[in-house]
Amino acid sequence: MSDLRERIRAFVIENFLFGNDDGLSDESSFLEEGIIDSTGILELVSFLEEEFGITVEDEELIPENLDSINNVVSYLAKKLGS
Amino acid sequence: MLVHHFLENSASRLPDKTALICGEERLTYKRINTLADSLATGLMGLGLNRQDRVVIFLDNSIESVISVFGILKAGAIFIVLNPAMKPKKLNYILRDSGARVLISHRNKARIIRESLTDLPNLEHIVWVDKVPVVEKSASSRISHYLWYEVLAQEKPFNLSPFSFSLTSRSRCIDIDLATIIYTSGSTGDPKGVMSAHYNVVAAATSITQYLENIEDDIIMNCLPLSFDYGLYQVLMAFLFGGTVVLEKSFVYPVKILQRIGEERVTGLPIVPTMAAILLQMDKLSRFELSSLRYISNTAAALPVAHIERLQELFPNVRIYSMYGLTECKRVSYLPPEELSRRPESVGIAMPNCEVFVVNEKGEEVGPGEVGELVVRGSNVMQGYWNAPEETARTFRPGRYRGETLLYTGDLFKKDEEGFLYFVARKDDLIKTKGERVSPKEIENAISEIEGVAEVAVIGVPDDVLGQAIKAFVVPRDGIGLDEDRIKRYCTENLEPFMVPKYIEFNKYLPKSPSGKIDKKRLKKEGTLGQER
Numbered sequence: 001m002s003d004l005r006e007r008i009r010a011f012v013i014e015n016f017l018f019g020n021d022d023g024l025s026d027e028s029s030f031l032e033e034g035i036i037d038s039t040g041i042l043e044l045v046s047f048l049e050e051e052f053g054i055t056v057e058d059e060e061l062i063p064e065n066l067d068s069i070n071n072v073v074s075y076l077a078k079k080l081g082s
Numbered sequence: 083m084l085v086h087h088f089l090e091n092s093a094s095r096l097p098d099k100t101a102l103i104c105g106e107e108r109l110t111y112k113r114i115n116t117l118a119d120s121l122a123t124g125l126m127g128l129g130l131n132r133q134d135r136v137v138i139f140l141d142n143s144i145e146s147v148i149s150v151f152g153i154l155k156a157g158a159i160f161i162v163l164n165p166a167m168k169p170k171k172l173n174y175i176l177r178d179s180g181a182r183v184l185i186s187h188r189n190k191a192r193i194i195r196e197s198l199t200d201l202p203n204l205e206h207i208v209w210v211d212k213v214p215v216v217e218k219s220a221s222s223r224i225s226h227y228l229w230y231e232v233l234a235q236e237k238p239f240n241l242s243p244f245s246f247s248l249t250s251r252s253r254c255i256d257i258d259l260a261t262i263i264y265t266s267g268s269t270g271d272p273k274g275v276m277s278a279h280y281n282v283v284a285a286a287t288s289i290t291q292y293l294e295n296i297e298d299d300i301i302m303n304c305l306p307l308s309f310d311y312g313l314y315q316v317l318m319a320f321l322f323g324g325t326v327v328l329e330k331s332f333v334y335p336v337k338i339l340q341r342i343g344e345e346r347v348t349g350l351p352i353v354p355t356m357a358a359i360l361l362q363m364d365k366l367s368r369f370e371l372s373s374l375r376y377i378s379n380t381a382a383a384l385p386v387a388h389i390e391r392l393q394e395l396f397p398n399v400r401i402y403s404m405y406g407l408t409e410c411k412r413v414s415y416l417p418p419e420e421l422s423r424r425p426e427s428v429g430i431a432m433p434n435c436e437v438f439v440v441n442e443k444g445e446e447v448g449p450g451e452v453g454e455l456v457v458r459g460s461n462v463m464q465g466y467w468n469a470p471e472e473t474a475r476t477f478r479p480g481r482y483r484g485e486t487l488l489y490t491g492d493l494f495k496k497d498e499e500g501f502l503y504f505v506a507r508k509d510d511l512i513k514t515k516g517e518r519v520s521p522k523e524i525e526n527a528i529s530e531i532e533g534v535a536e537v538a539v540i541g542v543p544d545d546v547l548g549q550a551i552k553a554f555v556v557p558r559d560g561i562g563l564d565e566d567r568i569k570r571y572c573t574e575n576l577e578p579f580m581v582p583k584y585i586e587f588n589k590y591l592p593k594s595p596s597g598k599i600d601k602k603r604l605k606k607e608g609t610l611g612q613e614r
Contacts (some may be wrong), residue, residue: 018570019511023192031333032141032189034166037578038332038359039515039546061336 002053013048014067016040020066026069041066054079086154086281087150088286088320089115096297102525104328111323114148117233121152124232125183128206132157132253135179138307139172139186139194139433140329141165144309145210145229147316149185153346154260157253161262161274164188164308166577169196171272175264176201178468179274185229187211198224200356207444208232224607256280256326262467263310265408268509269524274467275408283564284460285411286318287435292415293376293402297323301349304329304338304356309517310408311380315351320568332356335363348452350374352383353516357388358546366395378402380412381516382548386425393421403428409476410461410488413437414502428503435459437502439494449537452505455494462488506613512541514549515579516587521601524582527575528553528568538591538599539582554604556593563587 005026013021016035023033030036036044044066045056054076065075092101095114101111109117114490126138136153138160140146142511146162153160163172172193176184180203181277186194187210194207210229256279264554269271301319303326319326326528327345329338335356344351354361357379360366377392377399384392384403393401401421406412414437416429431437438446439453447453458480465473480487493505512519519541528537534554541549557563572581592607 014566016568016573018155018573020570020574027289031331036333036580037166037515038335038355041333041579058365058368061334063334063337066334068169 003025004076005069007051008072008076009069011044011081012036012070013054015047024069028068029063031063044072048076052076052080083283084154084254084256085282085317086151088317089118089151092323093126093319099323100145100325101320102144102326104142104327107144111320112153117148118155119149120235122155122234124235125152125158127235128183128227128232128255128574129154130158130183130292133258134158134183135159135180135181136183136185136240137176137179138162139165139167139190140210141189142303142307142312143187143210144328145185147326147328148308149547150313150316154254157258159262161546162306162308162313163264164306164577165190166194166579168577169193170322170575171577173197173199173201174405175272175274176204177183178271179262182206183208184209188200188551198222200467253423254279255583256283259464261313262315263408264308266467266518266520266523267472267520268511268520270526271473271521272448272470272523273472276464276467280614281411281461281463281572282317282445284434284590285315288435288461289314289412289415290318290322291433292417293378295319295322295324295349296299299324299348299375300345301325301351302327302329302338302342303351304332304353306331307355307515309515310362310411312351314411316322318392320358327394332359333441335359339366339369339371340373344601348373348375350377352377352379354379354384354388354548355391355515355546359386360386361395371396374399375416376400376402378404378415380404380406382513383426385545389425402597405429405502407490407491409463410435410457411463412461413455413457413490416501420501424497425499427497427503429501431457431502432461433604435461439496446523449496449500452493452495454508455490455502457490458485459489462486503540503576510550511538512549513609514541514544514547514551516548517579519551519580524551524553524572524576524580527572527580528555530575531568531571533558533563534568535559536591536599538601539581540601540605542584542605544583547583550583552586553582554588555588556591564586 093111097112098110100108101114102109136158138149150160183206185208196415206225208227221609244364259276260279260282261277262274264274293374301315307313316326400418405414414429414431416427436458438456440456441447441453465477476489477486491508495503523539524539535558538554540552542552550609592603594600
């Protein structure tokens with residue numbers, strides 16, 4: 001789990017914050033904090049698909065699954081577990 | 083008619099109709115009108131005068147809509163800013179506009195804290211929050227209030243009962259300003275486009291006429307209210323007595339599509355990036371979208387292939403290709419029945435608006451010839467706030483006494499039947515994700531990075547973004563610069579849509595004989611003198 005979390009965190013920091021993790025908590029809403037926009041979310045999805053070998057279905061593109069590091073971690077855990 | 087009469091008229095005609103749906107909340111016209119009255123009373127209690135400026139720095143929300151109308155009812159001018167704005171630009175606009183009041187939310191506290199230097203006019207910050215925000219520092223001369231405190235203020239304490247009344251008398255007439263909309267300028271600093279009440283009324287009336295809006299229309303708006311296209315969705319719906327479903331953004335398209343089904347949405351305004359995202363989704367047909375009556379697109383042209391696929395996916399939906407700019411809100415629309423015949427056209431002038439394509443001498447040119455598009459009508463705004471020279475360049479006297487024509491800076495041609503085709507910008511402004519972006523603003527930011535000797539920013543074609551931003555950077559001798567460092571700095575100092583997608587390091591940039599960076603060559607050749 002902690003490994004998942006670190007990999008996601010590293011991706012977000014590298015791709016959306018370009019190395020500056022100042023103020024990014026595991027609960028920070030990507031949307032409200034302006035971290036990810038409508039094209040950013042597609043980059044996040046391709047990363048999850050390639051890195052973890054999952055398929056993100058269209059109907060899974062919702063904030064409950066993707067809008068914070070915590071949400072992504074629990075979504076991934078569910079996908080990988082199933 | 084004044085802009086807040088849109089709300090007041092609908093509130094008296096359709097008091098119990100749902101006007102606004104935002105997340106779980108649903109507000110009737112009457113409720114919004116009452117809340118906007120309370121805000122106006124509270125703002126006047128804080129000493130707000132006619133035509134004072136109030137900045138709204140909020141995500142799309144119930145409060146952002148109430149603020150728009152409350153500020154207008156107080157006779158003041160509202161300015162909605164992009165919720166993703168960074169401190170430097172926020173500071174610039176607060177100072178440039180001379181705003182006396184800022185309405186914001188706790189989730190913006192950090193940005194606001196960093197933007198409050200040297201703002202002699204700013205007196206009050208109203209926080210949309212239930213608990214005090216820790217900003218109340220004793221040293222600052224800015225006073226802080228909570229939203230509900232301002233709304234709960236029954237009577238303005240420093241005004242006599244005769245000096246104000248919201249219902250019996252309006253504080254404004256229609257040549258007063260309703261809003262200032264900040265947009266990118268070629269100099270790099272944002273310019274505030276001044277809209278008088280009558281401009282907004284004219285534009286909203288014309289647009290709702292050609293969209294054939296009716297009271298039963300339910301509009302899905304996921305565009306920020308800082309963008310005139312997003313703002314007018316609310317204004318226009320309130321004009322025709324419809325309903326707006328307000329979403330914060332299009333980041334989660336599935337949620338938007340579900341909401342369209344749940345709320346039986348009839349109108350969907352989009353920009354090309356949203357179309358590109360929708361078309362990338364493979365199972366669009368699974369969503370219940372049968373309520374949709376029309377989709378409108380503006381900000382940049384939709385690629386023809388996207389128009390065709392959209393029409394295939396939504397055979398019964400009327401698709402409107404439109405063109406406009408903040409300086410006059412909207413210029414033209416293509417009647418949907420023309421879409422298959424001339425998919426590349428942005429159509430004809432909207433009702434009560436006239437356009438010309440002119441050459442360098444200002445003479446109208448014939449069909450097929452390229453010239454600058456000039457706009458005439460009540461929708462032509464009042465010019466740029468605090469910028470008389472820029473105003474004089476763009477808003478020029480017309481043929482008839484007293485009239486003002488808008489020189490759009492966009493090159494167009496007309497076909498034999500008078501339909502308009504966008505050709506190019508005269509200047510090098512970039513259109514990305516539906517936003518107008520000044521290369522200068524990005525160049526200024528990148529130049530601040532230590533080790534940057536020279537920088538040039540251009541737009542390059544991109545299927546999803548319309549144009550993607552590309553920066554050519556020349557590092558100082560012996561200084562190692564990496565892409566992340568530049569993107570990070572841009573992310574910290576610019577709104578997300580301005581962060582370059584591509585960075586290219588070069589040893590030199592092509593120059594014109596006068597020593598200016600030759601952007602035409604950069605655009606044509608793409609890369610040159612690359613270091614790696």
